[in-house]
Amino acid sequence: MLNRFRVLPLLLLESSISEVGYIVSNHLSRMSPSNLVSLEMTNLLQNLISSTALLIQHKYGGSLLIFLTIQPILLMVCKLSVGQEVPISDMDMPFTCNWYTANKSMDNCAFCNADGDFLFVPQKGRLWLTTECGRLQICPGEVAVVPQGFRFTVSLPDGPSRGYVAEIFGAHFHLPDLGPIGANGLAAARDFLAPIAWFEEATRPNYLIIQKYGGELFTAKQDFSPFNVVAWHGNYVPYKYDLNKFCPYNTVLVDHGDPSINTVLTAPTEKPGVALLDFVIFPPRWLVAEHTFRPPYYHRNCMSEFMGLIYGNYEAKADGFLPGGASLHSCMTPHGPDTKTYEATIARQENAGPYKITETMAFMFESYLIPRVCHWALESPFLDRDYYQCWIGLQSHFRKQDCSKDFSAEAVE
Numbered sequence: 543m544l545n546r547f548r549v550l551p552l553l554l555l556e557s558s559i560s561e562v563g564y565i566v567s568n569h570l571s572r573m574s575p576s577n578l579v580s581l582e583m584t585n586l587l588q589n590l591i592s593s594t595a596l597l598i599q600h601k602y603g604g605s606l607l608i609f610l611t612i613q614p615i616l617l618m619v620c621k622l623s624v625g626q627e628v629p630i631s632d633m634d635m636p637f638t639c640n641w642y643t644a645n646k647s648m649d650n651c652a653f654c655n656a657d658g659d660f661l662f663v664p665q666k667g668r669l670w671l672t673t674e675c676g677r678l679q680i681c682p683g684e685v686a687v688v689p690q691g692f693r694f695t696v697s698l699p700d701g702p703s704r705g706y707v708a709e710i711f712g713a714h715f716h717l718p719d720l721g722p723i724g725a726n727g728l729a730a731a732r733d734f735l736a737p738i739a740w741f742e743e744a745t746r747p748n749y750l751i752i753q754k755y756g757g758e759l760f761t762a763k764q765d766f767s768p769f770n771v772v773a774w775h776g777n778y779v780p781y782k783y784d785l786n787k788f789c790p791y792n793t794v795l796v797d798h799g800d801p802s803i804n805t806v807l808t809a810p811t812e813k814p815g816v817a818l819l820d821f822v823i824f825p826p827r828w829l830v831a832e833h834t835f836r837p838p839y840y841h842r843n844c845m846s847e848f849m850g851l852i853y854g855n856y857e858a859k860a861d862g863f864l865p866g867g868a869s870l871h872s873c874m875t876p877h878g879p880d881t882k883t884y885e886a887t888i889a890r891q892e893n894a895g896p897y898k899i900t901e902t903m904a905f906m907f908e909s910y911l912i913p914r915v916c917h918w919a920l921e922s923p924f925l926d927r928d929y930y931q932c933w934i935g936l937q938s939h940f941r942k943q944d945c946s947k948d949f950s951a952e953a954v955e
């Protein structure tokens with residue numbers, strides 16, 4: 543129970559790809575086969591989450607099994623239950639937020655998530671996602687969703703790669719309601735791209751299927767490629783989206799919009815106004831507000847905010863928040879710009895004209911559920927235990943004598 547809250551907020555700094563290997567447990571072969579196929583069970587997920595180091599190179603069948611490391615770097619797991627520790631394999635995990643690091647393409651194997659949808663957010667290096675519906679290439683600045691149940695492989699055309707993955711259970715992503723914005727704005731449906739059919743005919747002896755089911759991993763062998771779909775139709779498909787096509791909305795006179803105005807995709811709950819998971823971005827845009835402290839103001843949020851940086855600098859953190867890193871501000875944890883950003887903004891006062899934030903792409907996975915941080919993240923050498931110091935030295939610049947307003951005369955009705 544204590545682990546759930548003790549380190550928040552936290553900041554994880556950029557990690558080194560070069561020291562990250564592929565992680566698949568040698569426990570894959572320990573269960574007796576089923577009567578149909580060689581179905582083997584593993585506690586891989588639990589083993590990896592309890593690992594204290596990122597570099598684990600287990601072997602499978604005498605050779606290193608290549609696998610986009612989705613599970614091994616599980617960062618945090620959110621549970622509906624707030625009681626005793628619940629095994630991670632339980633299916634009451636509405637979402638997870640993860641890092642992946644990868645240094646080798648998957649070969650002669652495919653992965654399938656029977657539990658939920660994946661949202662890939664590459665930060666370094668392109669990914670080729672080969673799915674049963676076809677192939678998608680995504681680069682940093684683009685995202686892709688692989689829905690629950692699709693088999694896919696990942697290739698790395700640029701070599702070592704890194705990024706983020708969100709996983710949601712029991713819901714699917716879709717575009718947010720636009721409300722008063724009306725018919726057009728934010729992410730447009732026309733910009734989401736689905737693959738065209740792509741297939742291979744060659745026999746593939748010992749082709750390995752790794753299936754995540756109920757939070758555990760199972761494997762099966764077959765002698766053909768799962769990518770044998772020559773045509774498809776329907777609307778339950780993998781898709782990609784270029785974040786640079788997002789049409790941001792912002793204040794044009796005074797004050798702030800809620801960050802949710804930048805929602806690209808949302809996985810809703812039955813409760814209006816709160817999401818199981820929102821995917822929100824902070825793209826290049828003009829800042830023009832007058833009489834307003836323009837960076838994100840100091841606040842507490844009913845949602846928990848997992849924030850990552852794909853490239854560039856984030857406007858509210860002058861130092862320390864690097865591409866590939868992430869911060870977590872849990873529900874009702876106060877946060878805001880660091881001291882340096884705050885002082886620089888105050889110094890500009892009303893002299894700041896219209897200003898364009900350029901060459902940056904930050905994002906948030908935001909949920910109304912309280913996240914739990916896994917052991918790996920808590921014990922990671924990349925954990926920034928001094929994150930709180932970015933707010934050291936904050937000083938009030940409020941001077942009552944500068945105010946024309948007579949506070950003593952204000953009445954609340």
Ligand SMILES: [Fe+2]
Nearest residue numbers: 843847871877
């Ligand atoms: Fe926030």
